[in-house]
Amino acid sequence: MYRFDVRIGHAGFRVGSPWRHPIDTLRRLYAGYPPPEGGGATLTARIAPPRPLRRWLRPQAAIAGDHCLPDVVPMALRHALLALEMAMNMQVALGERRHLLIHAAAVERGGKALILPGESGSGKSTLAALLGEAGWRVLADEFVLIDLATLRVRPFPRPISLKNDAIVEMQARVADESRFGPLLTGTPKGALRHLRPKADAIARMDESAVPALILFPAFGFPSDSAGVSRSELFARLTEGSTNYIALGQRGFETMLRIVDTTPAARFAYPDSAAGLAIVDQFCSEIGL
Amino acid sequence: MPRSRAVPPEILRITVSTVPPPLFTTDFPRLCLTREVDGLLLVFHRPSGATHFLENPAPEMLDLISGSPMTAEDLTDALCERFSLGADAEARTVIAARLAELLAVGLVRHC
Amino acid sequence: MKHALPLAHALADPISVLSLVPGQWAELLAIARAERLDGSLAYRLADLPIPEPAARALEEARAQAEFDRTRLLWEVEMARRALNAVGIAPILLKGSAFAFAGLPAAVGRSAGDLDILIAHDRLDAAEAALLDAGFEWATFDSYDQSYYRRWMHELPPLIHKDRGTMIDVHHSILPLTARRTPDAAALIAASIDIAPGLSILSPADMIVHAACHLLADGDLSGGLRNLWDIDRLLRLFAAAPNFWRTLGERAALHQMREPVARALRLAERLFATPVELRLAGHDRMVDSLYIRRLLARDGWGRPSRPLSRLAFYARSHWIRMPPTMLGRHLWTKARRQRMSLSRY
Numbered sequence: 131m132y133r134f135d136v137r138i139g140h141a142g143f144r145v146g147s148p149w150r151h152p153i154d155t156l157r158r159l160y161a162g163y164p165p166p167e168g169g170g171a172t173l174t175a176r177i178a179p180p181r182p183l184r185r186w187l188r189p190q191a192a193i194a195g196d197h198c199l200p201d202v203v204p205m206a207l208r209h210a211l212l213a214l215e216m217a218m219n220m221q222v223a224l225g226e227r228r229h230l231l232i233h234a235a236a237v238e239r240g241g242k243a244l245i246l247p248g249e250s251g252s253g254k255s256t257l258a259a260l261l262g263e264a265g266w267r268v269l270a271d272e273f274v275l276i277d278l279a280t281l282r283v284r285p286f287p288r289p290i291s292l293k294n295d296a297i298v299e300m301q302a303r304v305a306d307e308s309r310f311g312p313l314l315t316g317t318p319k320g321a322l323r324h325l326r327p328k329a330d331a332i333a334r335m336d337e338s339a340v341p342a343l344i345l346f347p348a349f350g351f352p353s354d355s356a357g358v359s360r361s362e363l364f365a366r367l368t369e370g371s372t373n374y375i376a377l378g379q380r381g382f383e384t385m386l387r388i389v390d391t392t393p394a395a396r397f398a399y400p401d402s403a404a405g406l407a408i409v410d411q412f413c414s415e416i417g418l
Numbered sequence: 419m420p421r422s423r424a425v426p427p428e429i430l431r432i433t434v435s436t437v438p439p440p441l442f443t444t445d446f447p448r449l450c451l452t453r454e455v456d457g458l459l460l461v462f463h464r465p466s467g468a469t470h471f472l473e474n475p476a477p478e479m480l481d482l483i484s485g486s487p488m489t490a491e492d493l494t495d496a497l498c499e500r501f502s503l504g505a506d507a508e509a510r511t512v513i514a515a516r517l518a519e520l521l522a523v524g525l526v527r528h529c
Numbered sequence: 530m531k532h533a534l535p536l537a538h539a540l541a542d543p544i545s546v547l548s549l550v551p552g553q554w555a556e557l558l559a560i561a562r563a564e565r566l567d568g569s570l571a572y573r574l575a576d577l578p579i580p581e582p583a584a585r586a587l588e589e590a591r592a593q594a595e596f597d598r599t600r601l602l603w604e605v606e607m608a609r610r611a612l613n614a615v616g617i618a619p620i621l622l623k624g625s626a627f628a629f630a631g632l633p634a635a636v637g638r639s640a641g642d643l644d645i646l647i648a649h650d651r652l653d654a655a656e657a658a659l660l661d662a663g664f665e666w667a668t669f670d671s672y673d674q675s676y677y678r679r680w681m682h683e684l685p686p687l688i689h690k691d692r693g694t695m696i697d698v699h700h701s702i703l704p705l706t707a708r709r710t711p712d713a714a715a716l717i718a719a720s721i722d723i724a725p726g727l728s729i730l731s732p733a734d735m736i737v738h739a740a741c742h743l744l745a746d747g748d749l750s751g752g753l754r755n756l757w758d759i760d761r762l763l764r765l766f767a768a769a770p771n772f773w774r775t776l777g778e779r780a781a782l783h784q785m786r787e788p789v790a791r792a793l794r795l796a797e798r799l800f801a802t803p804v805e806l807r808l809a810g811h812d813r814m815v816d817s818l819y820i821r822r823l824l825a826r827d828g829w830g831r832p833s834r835p836l837s838r839l840a841f842y843a844r845s846h847w848i849r850m851p852p853t854m855l856g857r858h859l860w861t862k863a864r865r866q867r868m869s870l871s872r873y
Contacts, residue, residue, distance in 0.1 A: 131829060142582050144555040146829055170551030172586040174559045174830060196562040196830060227592035228585065361456040361471065368469065375467065376596045379451065382462040382469055386453060466603045467596065522663060522691065524603070527610055 134160070135171045139286040139335050140229070140275070142166025143218055146176035148185055152210035159211070159289055159311045159324055162332050173225065175217035180204040193217040197224035209317055215291070215324070222273055222286070223372040229275035229284055230377060230384045233370035236274045236283055237266035242342035242418050243283040244409070245274055245392075247370055250319065253349030256296040257405055259325055263303050264406070268327040269339060278377070278384050281391070282338040287331045289324035297323045299402060342418045344394040347405065351398035355408060358394040442517060443487040443529040446480040466524050475501075476516055480525065487529050490514055530556040530828035533564060533753060537824065540566065540757060541800040543573045554583045556828035561590075563830035564753045568594030568637035590637070597640035601628050604643040604694050605727070611662035612647075613726040615654045619645035620720045622699065622738065626729040627758070634761035642686075642695035646730075648717055649700040656684060659698070665690050672861060680704055702738050702783075703746055704849050711741065711783035719779075732766040733779040740792035741785055744819075748838070748845035752823045753799075759792055760800040773805040780808075795819055 131146040132153040143166070147153045166172075177191040184190045184204070191213040192204035198220060205213045223231065234247035235258035244266070246254040255271045262268040269283055271290040276283060289311060292300055297313070304310070304325065311324035326332075346358065346366065358366070364385060368374045374381045393416060399405035412418075451462040459472040472480075475497055482488065482496050494513045498505040520526040535557055538545045549557065561567040571587035571594070579587075605625050612619050622644035627635035647655050664687040668674065677685040682701040688694070701713040716738075720728040730738060739762065743755040766772050780789040793809035794816055796802035822841050825834035832838060 140585075167582050168551050168580050170580055170582050171555045172558055172582045174555055176829060178831070196559055225589060225593075227589035359456050361458050361460070364455065364460065365471065375469075376593065378467050378596055378599060379462060379464065382451060386460075389455075465599075465606065467599045524607060524610075528614060 137166045142171040144171035173221040177213045232274040234274045235271045236269040237261045238339040243339035245344045268331045294320045346396035348398040355397035363394045439489040441487040444483045533824040533826040537799045559830035572637035594637045601640040615658045620728040634758045644697045646699045709784040733776040740789045744788040748841045760802045
């Protein structure tokens with residue numbers, strides 16, 4: 131097994147692959163990330179051929195690791211980097227029990243966090259990437275970790291997954307080519323390219339932030355916005371959490387406190403410029 | 419197969435009334451954390467670990483049953499009295515449906 | 530790590546983990562998680578001065594075990610409500626029994642499905658009550674359904690349509706086709722009322738069932754966890770007077786003398802469980818093959834020792850079915866697999 135160990139925020143990963151190339155690519159993508167704390171990773175993510183022959187013959191990579199779901203569909207080997215990323219995500223999505231997970235992107239400014247929850251296609255990752263190039267620090271693009279005791283957002287700044295048009299947009303804004311992973315075409319989500327957050331975001335990955343605003347983006351509609359009631363906020367955040375139920379009472383209490391203390395709204399936007407403008411407006415309204 | 423004779427109404431009535439209708443009871447609000455949010459009742463049910471959003475008349479139903487076990491009929495009457503509504507067939511249907519839901523998630527049980 | 534022996538050591542002798550180097554924790558955790566013993570390990574290692582990242586990982590395993598326990602006890606309660614309504618008091622088996630009775634075997638245990646035992650003549654009533662309570666068949670395949678009903682010791686598995694949890698309703702502890710025939714009626718007769726409407730097996734029968742489940746009803750996958758259950762149960766039960774004699778009697782009654790003896794020997798070898806030597810018998814060479822199979826997990830959490838696993842897989846069919854039945858069953862399975870493959 132070829133192996134790469136890396137720390138992202140609180141998680142120390144041991145990543146394995148029977149093929150060498152994907153691990154080398156992963157190592158380049160994670161240039162500048164620290165090794166696991168004390169030299170000891172505790173989460174294992176890996177890819178494996180679904181059947182022994184599939185290691186060489188029309189090779190496929192299935193995601194695997196300490197925590198995994200049954201019935202995973204294997205990917206073609208040329209998408210192995212994506213499979214490795216998904217395997218790493220899965221360890222957090224299924225195993226995290228010390229923080230409440232929210233399916234969202236998040237950025238920080240002045241010690242305060244802007245949280246952008248949403249499904250794929252909502253535009254949250256692209257917005258986070260854009261804000262990351264406009265003076266904000268990227269905290270997360272997939273999982274926002276909320277400390278159960280302090281409610282603070284603990285950064286999980288993995289490389290951002292850009293899809294289709296967003297790739298071109300960010301390539302225009304980011305001069306440093308080395309921050310991009312390889313271009314993957316023909317994935318289930320179309321074209322995909324990873325963008326490593328700025329060095330600052332990686333260096334400060336242990337600096338938490340206070341949640342200050344929750345905005346639900348919806349990309350591809352005329353500009354519009356509306357408030358989100360506390361009940362709707364509770365429902366939408368729990369829906370998008372992979373570990374809310376498993377956290378039991380602590381999950382309930384933490385979610386209630388977030389809903390009680392964090393203003394929330396939703397907005398629609400037709401393009402990035404409009405989206406950033408609306409975000410700016412909301413932020414200045416609440417002093418973020 | 420011989421055609422069965424029609425059963426006289428008096429006999430039918432006796433047969434039906436000897437099967438007692440089920441009683442419903444609840445431990446609510448014990449074993450739960452609750453919070454009112456936007457007119458809904460948010461409930462964390464500790465034994466099941468499930469979270470529920472309850473809207474009228476579910477919270478009122480639970481309140482009435484927690485006082486003493488009731489049949490669906492008595493519950494409908496008590497509920498309609500509380501809200502000054504007529505206990506008609508529609509009310510009974512709605513109450514029966516809500517009861518079935520509360521039964522399914524375990525907030526209410528037979529006794 | 531090439532096999533799961535370090536995990537067995539860590540469970541049996543927690544202090545041994547203090548000699549692990551940082552790089553080995555990822556391996557130990559991978560093996561523990563794959564064997565579903567990470568919760569148990571977490572409780573065994575609590576309060577030891579282990580590295581911070583490992584301690585946090587074990588904290589998460591404890592939180593998961595807590596949640597699993599809550600969920601399992603809730604399944605017990607909902608099954609109780611459904612079955613008590615038709616006058617059936619189910620006997621809890623395995624994890625649900627440990628959890629409900631608060632046995633040491635339950636500590637840190639990650640839950641599987643709910644397993645219950647009821648009398649054969651109450652099966653139809655139980656089935657109807659559970660379907661009424663929102664359970665659905667996991668498989669509609671008519672071959673599977675008829676196979677289960679004719680030959681197996683349990684109903685086809687049921688899954689709850691809202692909760693997604695599974696319940697296995699047993700009427701015996703081994704398939705009707707197996708070579709050994711435990712006495713289901715005797716299990717029920719000796720069962721202990723643990724709460725209104727709920728029972729568990731007697732201690733000796735619980736060990737017989739655990740040995741049966743480990744050695745007479747499968748290919749030993751997940752076997753290390755079953756053996757750990759047996760270790761935990763034995764340490765508690767052995768304190769009772771005459772326990773070993775009763776265990777010997779019940780093992781004989783259920784035609785499970787040999788599996789029980791082997792289970793005792795394996796537990797003693799891997800976990801240093803104190804066992805009564807006469808019941809355990811002297812070591813057999815073939816015990817080592819069982820040990821090899823039980824420890825077949827590498828440091829990446831992958832199943833290892835493919836030949837060993839294949840051998841026990843073949844054995845699992847052989848012990849469940851007479852040869853002619855086995856032939857027919859495997860033929861039907863192979864045909865169905867080929868048909869489903871041809872769809873792609």
